[in-house]
Amino acid sequence: MRLELHPQNPNPRNLKTxxxxxxxxxxxxxxxxxxYGMGCDIFKHEAVERICRIKGxxxxKSHFSFICYDLSHLTDYTKSVDTPLFRLLKKALPGPYTFILPASRQVPKMLKTKRDTVGIRVPDNLICRTLVKELGNPVMSTSLPIDEYVEEYTDPEIIHDKFGKLVDIVIDGGPGGIxxxxxxxxxxxxxxxxxEGAGNWEELV
Structure with missing residues (x-):
């Protein structure tokens, strides 16, 4: 199923679905x-396993990150963050960064790395942040089952044609990046x- 959500004003009915x-x-x-990313509720063990099967x-051995609504989630899912680091996170987020932080006990075991860390994302995108807010907890985030992102994977219609049968819903929020x-x-x-990705490291430090 492909559902359209307006980037600034998501349709409440589609959002509810x-x-x-x-x-x-x-x-x-x-x-x-x-x-565009693929994900599920972080507490749905079987959904996480399904994503692992989809991606083979x-x-x-995998590294997953969480989409959080804002920095208030930090205290739930990471161990204490000192002031300089919190300043850095506040400066960067919402934005195109993933921060690897020590995981708290609330992070589901299968989503922790061997080093007991977790990746935290607060994207500057209203659709995925609204999903997290309405769901009430973070959404797991991983890349699509492809080797690299190229121009065609910016188009939600093509994404739906290629991967629609593997997942339950493809959310069409307009063109994505690469x-x-x-x-x-x-x-x-x-x-x-x-x-090094979409976020400017030099500006951050």
């Missing part, structure tokens, strides 16, 4: 402020750039 799907353990493809990956988020590891003494 998507939220119900996530609550029932569904898997959706949705827009972010970078590329081992959940134990650059993924910039990934920053914040578990060491200094933040470290892991992947």
């Amino acid at each position: 998507i939220i119900e799907c996530l609550k029932d353990g569904g898997v959706v493809i949705y827009p972010t402020d970078t590329v 990956i081992d959940p134990k 650059l993924p988020s910039t990934v920053v590891d914040c578990t060491g003494p200094e933040p470290e750039l892991i992947r």
Whole structure:
């Protein structure tokens, strides 16, 4: 199923359908402020396993991130963040960054890495942030089952044609990007750039 949601004013009825799907353990493809991603409710174990099967990956070796509504989720899903780091996060988010942080006990075990970390995203995109807000907890986020994002994967219709049968809903929120988020590891003494993407690292530090 492909459902359209206006980027600034999402249709409440379509939104409700998507939220119900996530609550029932569904898997959706949705827009972010970078590329289109695939995800589910972080507490739906079977949905996470299904995404791993779709992508042909081992959940134990995978790195997933969470889409959060805002920084208030940090206290729930990460261990204490010091003031300089919080300032950095506040400056960058909402925005095209993924921050790797120490995971709290509330993070489902299968979504933690061996290092006990979790990736946190607060995209500058009203659709995915509204989904999280309405759902009441973060949405797991991972890339589409492709090797790289190219021009055709910016078009939700093409995404639906290629992957619509693998997931429950493809959310059409208009054209997506081809650059993924910039990934920053914040578990060491200094933040470290892991992947340069859509977010400008120089501006951040």
